[in-house]
Amino acid sequence: MKTLELKIMRGPNYWSIKHPKIIVLKLDLQELQDTLTSDVPQLAQKLLKLFPDIIKHRSAAGTEGGFIRLVKEGTTLSKVVQHIALELQTMAGMNSGYGRCYASSQAGVDFVVFSYQQERAGEYAAEAAVRITEALARGERVSVIQDVAKLHQIREDEYFGPTTEAIVQEAVNRNIPYIQNRQSRHIHLGYGIHQKRIQAAMSNNTSFFAVENAGDKNLTKAILEEAGIPVPQGQTVYNARELEDAIEALGYPIVTKPLNGNQGKGASINIQNWKDAQKGLSEAKRYSEAVMVEQFIEGYDYRLLVINGKYIAAAKRTPAMVTGDGKSTIRQLVNQVNKDPRRGVGHEKALTHIKIDKLTRGILREQGLTLQSILASGQILYLKSTANLSTGGTATDVTDVVHPYNVLMAERIAGIIGLDICGIDVMTTDIAIPLPETRGAVIEVNAAPGLRMHISPTEGLPRNVAEPIISMLFPHGSPSRVPIVAVTGTNGKTTTTRLIAHILNFKGYKTGYTTTDGIYIQGRKIIEGDTTGSYSSEFVLKDPTVNYAVLECARGGLLRSGLAFTQCDIGVVMNVSEDHLGLGDINTLEDMARVKGVIPKTVCSDGYAVLNADDDLVYDMASGLRCKVALFSLDEQNPRVTEHISKGGLAAVFEDGYISIFKNTYKIRIDRVSDIPLTFGGKAKFNIYNVLAATLAAYISHLEINEIKTALRTFIPSSETTPGRMNLFRLPKAEVLIDYAHNIAAMQAIGDFINQTAASRKIGIIAGVGDRRDADIIDVGRLAGEVFDEIIIRQDKDLRGRTGKELSNLLKEGIFKVKPEMEPLEIKQETRALAYALEYAPEGSFIALFSENIPEAVKLVEDFRLIQHRKSAATE
Numbered sequence: 001m002k003t004l005e006l007k008i009m010r011g012p013n014y015w016s017i018k019h020p021k022i023i024v025l026k027l028d029l030q031e032l033q034d035t036l037t038s039d040v041p042q043l044a045q046k047l048l049k050l051f052p053d054i055i056k057h058r059s060a061a062g063t064e065g066g067f068i069r070l071v072k073e074g075t076t077l078s079k080v081v082q083h084i085a086l087e088l089q090t091m092a093g094m095n096s097g098y099g100r101c102y103a104s105s106q107a108g109v110d111f112v113v114f115s116y117q118q119e120r121a122g123e124y125a126a127e128a129a130v131r132i133t134e135a136l137a138r139g140e141r142v143s144v145i146q147d148v149a150k151l152h153q154i155r156e157d158e159y160f161g162p163t164t165e166a167i168v169q170e171a172v173n174r175n176i177p178y179i180q181n182r183q184s185r186h187i188h189l190g191y192g193i194h195q196k197r198i199q200a201a202m203s204n205n206t207s208f209f210a211v212e213n214a215g216d217k218n219l220t221k222a223i224l225e226e227a228g229i230p231v232p233q234g235q236t237v238y239n240a241r242e243l244e245d246a247i248e249a250l251g252y253p254i255v256t257k258p259l260n261g262n263q264g265k266g267a268s269i270n271i272q273n274w275k276d277a278q279k280g281l282s283e284a285k286r287y288s289e290a291v292m293v294e295q296f297i298e299g300y301d302y303r304l305l306v307i308n309g310k311y312i313a314a315a316k317r318t319p320a321m322v323t324g325d326g327k328s329t330i331r332q333l334v335n336q337v338n339k340d341p342r343r344g345v346g347h348e349k350a351l352t353h354i355k356i357d358k359l360t361r362g363i364l365r366e367q368g369l370t371l372q373s374i375l376a377s378g379q380i381l382y383l384k385s386t387a388n389l390s391t392g393g394t395a396t397d398v399t400d401v402v403h404p405y406n407v408l409m410a411e412r413i414a415g416i417i418g419l420d421i422c423g424i425d426v427m428t429t430d431i432a433i434p435l436p437e438t439r440g441a442v443i444e445v446n447a448a449p450g451l452r453m454h455i456s457p458t459e460g461l462p463r464n465v466a467e468p469i470i471s472m473l474f475p476h477g478s479p480s481r482v483p484i485v486a487v488t489g490t491n492g493k494t495t496t497t498r499l500i501a502h503i504l505n506f507k508g509y510k511t512g513y514t515t516t517d518g519i520y521i522q523g524r525k526i527i528e529g530d531t532t533g534s535y536s537s538e539f540v541l542k543d544p545t546v547n548y549a550v551l552e553c554a555r556g557g558l559l560r561s562g563l564a565f566t567q568c569d570i571g572v573v574m575n576v577s578e579d580h581l582g583l584g585d586i587n588t589l590e591d592m593a594r595v596k597g598v599i600p601k602t603v604c605s606d607g608y609a610v611l612n613a614d615d616d617l618v619y620d621m622a623s624g625l626r627c628k629v630a631l632f633s634l635d636e637q638n639p640r641v642t643e644h645i646s647k648g649g650l651a652a653v654f655e656d657g658y659i660s661i662f663k664n665t666y667k668i669r670i671d672r673v674s675d676i677p678l679t680f681g682g683k684a685k686f687n688i689y690n691v692l693a694a695t696l697a698a699y700i701s702h703l704e705i706n707e708i709k710t711a712l713r714t715f716i717p718s719s720e721t722t723p724g725r726m727n728l729f730r731l732p733k734a735e736v737l738i739d740y741a742h743n744i745a746a747m748q749a750i751g752d753f754i755n756q757t758a759a760s761r762k763i764g765i766i767a768g769v770g771d772r773r774d775a776d777i778i779d780v781g782r783l784a785g786e787v788f789d790e791i792i793i794r795q796d797k798d799l800r801g802r803t804g805k806e807l808s809n810l811l812k813e814g815i816f817k818v819k820p821e822m823e824p825l826e827i828k829q830e831t832r833a834l835a836y837a838l839e840y841a842p843e844g845s846f847i848a849l850f851s852e853n854i855p856e857a858v859k860l861v862e863d864f865r866l867i868q869h870r871k872s873a874a875t876e
Contacts, residue, residue: 001077001134002028004109006126008119011534013562014594015113017601019098020562023085023122025112026104026585027078027130032137033108038074040137047071047080047136050144051087076101077133078110085114085122085129088144092151093344094121105587118158121151156346160185162452163200170466176480177565179538189473190480192512192546196473201421202448203473210418211447215260217292220417220445227416229409232427232441234294243281246293247274253296256280258288269385270296276366297427297441301387303395304402304424305454305465306414308472311407313399313463314431315453319384320354320392324375330364331356331371334383337392342458347390350456354383354392395453397460398431405434413445421469423449482541484565485550485697488558488599489574489618490592491746492690495725496574497552499678499694499715504548506711507703512540513550516740517723517854521546533557537564558595559586569607570700571599571627572693576617577745581773593617603627610696612689613640613651630700632692634685636660652692652699657682659695659712670695671709677716683756684726686749687717724854726750729861732868734845735759736838738857741850742769744779750848751787759846764788765833766850768807770800777807781814788848791815791824794833796852804828831860838864 005026012020029035037043047054048068059066067083082099089096099114116122128147135142159165160180164187168178171189179188189196197204202211214220221231235246236259247254254277257267266287268280284291301317322333334354337343343351356371360383364370367381375381387393402410406426414422428440435441454465474480487497494515501513505523512521514536519527521543527536532554540549541564553563576593586592600609600621606628612618613631619640622629629649633641636655641662645651651662654673661668673682676691691712698708719727724740735757741747754762764784768777784791793811795804808826815822827833830852837847838861851857 001032001081001130002030003127003130004028006123007560008116008122009562010119011561011563012566012598012602014559014598015100015111016098017598019115020566021117021122022098022113022115023126025081025085025114025126025130027081027110027112028106029077029108029110032077032134035077035137036074037071037077037080041139043080043136044068044071046142047084050132050142051084051091053090054083054087057083057087076110077137078112080133080136081126081129082112082114084132085112085125088125088128088147088151089116089121091144091148092121092155093349094118094151094155096122104585111585118155120158121154124151124154152345159347160187161200162347162455163448163450164198166451166455166464166466167198167201167469170464170470171474171480174470174474174480176470176474177541179542179564181542188542189470191484191541192482192549193510193544194479194482195542195544198469198473200448201423201451201469203420203469205473206420206447207418210420213417214419214422214445214447217257217259217444218290223416224413224442224445227412229413229416230435230441232294232297232443234292236290237281237293238290240278240281243277243291243293244274247277250293250295254280255292255294255296256284257292257294258284258286259290259292260288267386279362294443295441297439297443299427299429299438299440300431301443302398302426302428302431303449303453304406304410304426305449305451306410306419306422306424307465307468308420309411309415310468311402311410312468313397313454313465314402315395315457315460316398316431317387317389317453318394318396319382319387320394321380321382322375324377324379324381326377327374329372329374330369330381333375343392347452350452351394351458352390352392356383359384389450389452394458397454397457397463399454399461399463401432403432403434406431409435409442413442417445419445419447420472421449422446482547482549483570483701484541484568485548485570485572485701486553486563486565486568486599486602487550487572487574487693488553488555488596489572489612490577490596490743491741491749492574492686492693493552493554493572495678495687495722496572496690496693497550498722499690499712500572500697501550502715502721503694503698503703503708503711504550504701506714507701507707509548510545511548511550512543512546513552514540515552516554530554530556534561534564541565553599555586555592555595558598563598563602565602567602567604567607568599569604570610570697571603571607572610572697573597573599573612573618573621574689574693575612575615575745578743578776581776589617593621597621600625600627608650608696608700610693610700612693613638613644614689630696632689632696634688634692636662650696650700652696654688654692659688659691661695661699668705670705671712676712678712678722680717680726680728680753684749684753686746686753687726719854719858723858724851726753727854727858729865731838731861731865733843734838734841734847736861737846737848738851738854738861739848740854744776744783747780747783747850751783754787754846754848757846760844761790761842761846762788763790763792763837763841763845763847764850765792765794765830765837765848766811767794767796767830767852768802768811769796770798770802770807774810777810778814778817781811782817783814784811785815785818785822791822792833792837793824793826794830795828831856834860835864 007024009022057067059070078101094117096115102111186197237243254271255269266284305313338353423446425444428438454463487493501511504511514531518525519531532552537551608630613633632652634654636653645662659670678687727738729736
């Protein structure tokens with residue numbers, strides 16, 4: 001077996017809309033392509049031995065045990081790879097239940113598609129599943145212990161923690177989108193100007209001043225003491241001499257902890273003698289130069305949670321412990337506790353496995369015990385000095401029994417320190433009694449408190465403490481999203497994207513948009529390059545100044561990683577034509593339509609899919625959509641449009657020289673086509689399509705008719721506003737058109753425009769794109785032969801796997817089909833080919849360059865025009 005390709009989908013994609021987070025594995029079965037699972041001896045039994053819970057996996061029939069039955073009956077080994085990849089992740093604490101297998105157009109090559117929780121885990125599971133399946137097929141011995149351990153480690157490294165997960169899940173439940181920032185590990189909740197950012201239980205609303213206060217334990221204690229809050233007496237020390245002075249003043253028992261510590265790291269409690277005090281000092285200094293020495297307060301460890309000034313929850317925390325039974329060793333007791341199904345590795349489950357570490361061994365030594373010691377029946381042994389869940393501790397919910405005095409105290413503390421999300425650690429014998437009466441004390445105040453103990457307590461009611469956090473960040477009724485217009489299609493999507501953004505900017509929106517030449521924020525290019533993938537969309541959606549997003553979504557990005565958003569408000573599909581076929585396993589127009597059809601499927605239920613009614617494949621995308629549909633057409637008599645509007649639908653059409661909107665029985669005229677600069681006096685039919693789609697998007701976005709009309713008239717096509725799209729230059733001797741058109745449909749559209757142009761000589765500068773099919777390259781030559789009187793064949797810098805001679809011959813083959821007598825000129829370099837045409841073109845010529853490097857070509861034409869003007873001025 002050989003993995004040919006592995007892709008990570010992060011959003012709605014060609015393979016699945018409902019399951020956006022999937023791995024797509026292109027697998028060559030090689031010599032095992034004809035081997036069925038029923039051909040492999042005892043494969044079902046071996047799978048069940050390695051993966052006992054794989055019996056729960058369902059087949060296409062949807063019944064538990066269906067997969068194992070399928071294995072016994074006989075299915076492809078690709079199917080085994082799919083199910084092993086899923087089960088490996090599940091065994092490592094990442095439940096992943098969606099998977100499919102599809103045959104490719106190549107014999108013996110399949111696509112294995114399965115869901116993941118963590119990207120790296122999904123990648124590793126794919127590689128491991130292929131390796132394990134191949135070994136099983138060959139009858140080799142297999143162990144999955146190391147693979148599961150590796151996946152556990154990946155999960156711990158990648159997982160953003162139970163606190164963040166709870167907040168994100170609550171946001172998702174409220175239909176608030178999120179984006180994970182992979183560099184900073186921040187989570188962006190919401191889009192654009194409405195976004196908030198969190199890192200665990202800390203938000204961009206959290207006061208830095210308050211976090212600094214809470215982080216300095218000495219300062220915190222002084223502030224609370226001044227406010228009448230019971231706190232333990234203590235001192236800050238830096239060395240053993242100062243520690244000795246502190247103990248003399250405070251007396252035993254004491255607690256030592258790092259001044260700026262967290263999660264109980266470096267803390268030692270209930271210290272009763274000088275030897276242990278020195279150990280506590282050393283342990284604390286591993287985390288902080290300054291060490292807090294405090295009186296030890298008798299009682300239990302409680303955590304009170306205050307959010308947005310209001311008491312929300314409380315938990316009693318107990319350090320990791322075992323209870324003797326009179327016959328089991330301490331090690332055996334720990335193993336028994338760790339068998340609790342609620343315990344797992346790290347944050348995998350509600351509780352964490354108890355680890356026997358250096359601290360545990362030290363506690364045992366102090367009590368004269370070893371791991372082989374047997375505790376008396378009922379004897380409790382605490383294995384950690386702190387009650388953190390991350391070290392194996394447990395939590396009991398006590399929210400409903402906290403005394404009102406203590407509730408008020410907690411709310412006061414949060415306000416005094418200034419934290420919007422505040423965890424308060426209290427030591428007391430009974431939280432149901434006012435703290436002063438139990439001689440208890442507030443031990444610490446925590447910024448970014450962990451929520452796990454409240455969400456999944458060992459005992460008591462789970463509390464949805466993420467809800468008040470989301471309600472604080474996004475009060476009910478407040479927006480979290482910005483409108484998204486997603487534009488796709490084979491041709492015209494960049495111009496349509498720019499036009500929609502221009503109209504919205506005219507209205508006053510702060511628009512961010514993506515195109516094939518860059519990312520723009522409020523009209524300024526921020527990132528240069530082909531930015532039509534998910535990363536670029538995320539860039540716009542994360543920008544805090546954007547209140548409207550217009551995102552060009554190209555084939556490549558959709559196939560590479562899917563969309564960056566799960567839903568948009570308007571999804572525009574311009575057309576589907578032959579381009580990039582044979583690439584990325586998209587071999588037919590129907591395949592390409594399924595790729596483009598991802599966009600309308602992601603439109604929200606009250607949004608609009610804006611579809612080209614003149615394109616059969618695009619029109620068919622309307623079937624089964626959950627959103628509303630608006631159509632556009634160059635033919636007002638198009639029966640699809642007339643039927644649609646008769647049912648109360650919305651449409652935009654080109655009728656009697658006008659761009660008009662049909663709504664119910666009314667016709668709303670926007671403007672005369674000849675007055676819209678982008679249409680070049682109505683001669684650029686393809687740009688009329690772009691105007692129709694943009695007009696619908698603007699109308700759906702509630703712009704006034706006059707606003708749309710004025711915006712359309714002020715969008716002047718040029719190398720600045722529409723680089724590489726119908727950039728027309730008038731020179732003293734000739735007209736020059738520079739366009740990025742690189743497929744048959746685009747060249748056909750430009751050919752129609754050129755055919756309407758009066759010129760003494762029509763000169764075309766063309767090239768073949770190396771990764772296209774032979775037939776496509778030949779068609780480019782044929783079309784050029786039909787349009788141009790002279791043809792110059794140039795070459796792209798990247799020939800994409802072909803030779804220049806091969807491409808040139810294919811182009812000539814197409815040219816000679818229509819003009820066998822033509823003698824095309826070959827000039828490899830684009831600028832040299834253009835310079836030659838400019839220099840030697842007869843008076844009144846029309847030169848069309850289908851360009852690879854638009855900025856360089858534009859500069860050459862501008863420089864040539866300037867020279868011509870200077871010559872003309874000199875002769876006068």
